[in-house]
Amino acid sequence: MKVLVFSGFYLPGYKGGGPIKTIANLVATTSDAVDYHIITKDRDLGDTSSYENINSNAWSSHGGAKVFYCSSGLRGIVRGWLQVLRGSHDIVYLNSFFSPFFSFVPLLLCKVIGRRVVLGPRGEFSLGALSLKAKKKERFIRLFKMLGLNKGVVFQASTEFEKSDIYRALGDDIDVFVAENIGLLEAPEAVPCKVFDKLKLVFISRVSPKKNLLYALEALKDVKALVSYDIYGPLEDADYWQQCLNVIAELPENVEVAHKGELTPNQVVPTLSQYDMFFMPTQGENYGHVIAEALCAGLPVLISDQTPWRGLEARGIGWDLPLDDKGAFVQAIEQAHAMSADEYADFRERVLAWAKQKFENPEAIEANKAMFEYALKKK
Known part of the structure; x- marks a missing residue:
């Protein structure tokens, strides 16, 4: 199965936070069943220069996936969007709801050519997240509903709590699949004692x-x-x-x-x-x-x-x-x-x-594989 992934930030970046870990762990644990192609920026959050030793606007290999690092500016992201039209991918996997460049435009392109879509909002529909820039987000949600962009899209919820958040924000006619984000165990070498009185x-x-x-x-x-x-x-x-x-x-x-x-x-x-x-x-x-x-x-x-x-x-x-x-x-x-x-x-x-x-629970890994299988077979 070939999955084209859009994410604002990816390895070797780390400043973009949790979504980088989410996708990296997904690739590390499911690439035996899924062929990942990732579209991302060629620099980390807040950086003004691109990563060292990467070729912008070209495909390269990184950690079990093919990665297309878009250069800064509109020309770079347009080249990323074109991969939706050029590739023979089974599914396009979006990792934000509100991102205009890495979600909204790719979703529109997928609608035009009939590509299957999985969208992980990454906690953007929690009450706390929606309260930030609330008016702007309300307008974006209204536009999404008006254009009927939910049709054929499988939304990923990492928990039942997030599933409820998605329904509350977008309505009950949304197709939601619960697949927990994959965490990897990394234990410390030693745990120091608590300092007295501090x-x-x-x-x-x-x-x-x-x-x-x-x-x-x-x-x-x-x-x-x-x-x-x-x-x-x-x-x-x-x-x-x-x-x-x-x-x-x-x-x-x-x-x-x-x-x-x-x-x-x-x-x-x-x-x-x-x-x-x-x-x-x-x-x-x-x-x-x-x-x-x-x-x-x-x-x-x-x-x-x-x-x-x-x-x-x-x-x-x-x-x-x-x-x-x-x-x-x-x-x-x-x-x-x-x-x-x-x-x-x-x-x-x-x-x-x-x-x-x-x-050490493998259930999350199997759930993510099942999510893509579900999206692939969805009518």
């Missing part, structure tokens, strides 16, 4: 409104325990980062905050393992690869209830809390801080054991 918190993600760093910083204003909060990730939104800096300047003396720059993919799990808790009250994730990586690092997670990672406290591996209760986040931090070193070591061992069981 809780080390960490945030790894793009610094943008959706990831909700500002909310996390606001919550830290009310924490009485001694904590540090290290932030890793590209400063995607300069205005938003300035708002964060304003709050950082107002934090009490018991709270230390620092931006530590960016991490390459192979640095993420080793870095996470050196902390006590992952804290990211995101406004919405359809999967959240960095949450999975934190769990693989044996790190308890403190996140919102706007991700598929639910019931964490009942499993004894973290907290997923509602964003309308900031005090609950403060309480979770205080609770973790109060644990002894031995109690926290047991906490982390429980996280590691759960992650090992979760990410």
Whole structure:
């Protein structure tokens, strides 16, 4: 089966976040059954120059897939669009709903020539995500419905929660297939002991409104325990980062905050393992690869209830809390801080054991293969 994939960012990039991991893991685990051809940009998020040692606007091999790296500007992306018309692909796989260049135009082309489409919105229909630039997104959804672009499209939901989000946003006549994003187990070499009387918190993600760093910083204003909060990730939104800096300047003396720059993919799990808790009250994730990586690092997670990672406290591996209760986040931090070193070591061992069981599950791999088979046979 030949699948043509459109994604704004792909390997060797990493700043584009979870979608890069999603597609890379998909290729790594299903390329025995699927021949992937990927259309993407020739540079990472925010970069002004292309990747080293790649040929723009030409096909090359990368990690089990053929990749077409579009050069910057309209000419490059047009060459990417033309691959829809030139190739004999069975399915076109889109990895965004709102992207005009990597979803909307390719979808229109697929409609013209009758190509089958699978569309993974990647959490874009969560309430938190839709609240950002809401008017613009409402107009886009109206246009999508008016043109009848849902006909013949299979929407991928990574969970039943995302399935409900898609129906809520687009209506009940949407064809949705649930296929969980594929996570790969990457365990840390060692898990350090918790430092007495100090809780080390960490945030790894793009610094943008959706990831909700500002909310996390606001919550830290009310924490009485001694904590540090290290932030890793590209400063995607300069205005938003300035708002964060304003709050950082107002934090009490018991709270230390620092931006530590960016991490390459192979640095993420080793870095996470050196902390006590992952804290990211995101406004919405359809999967959240960095949450999975934190769990693989044996790190308890403190996140919102706007991700598929639910019931964490009942499993004894973290907290997923509602964003309308900031005090609950403060309480979770205080609770973790109060644990002894031995109690926290047991906490982390429980996280590691759960992650090992979760990410060695082959069901997600088979579900993704079945999704493409379903789209191929769909009438």
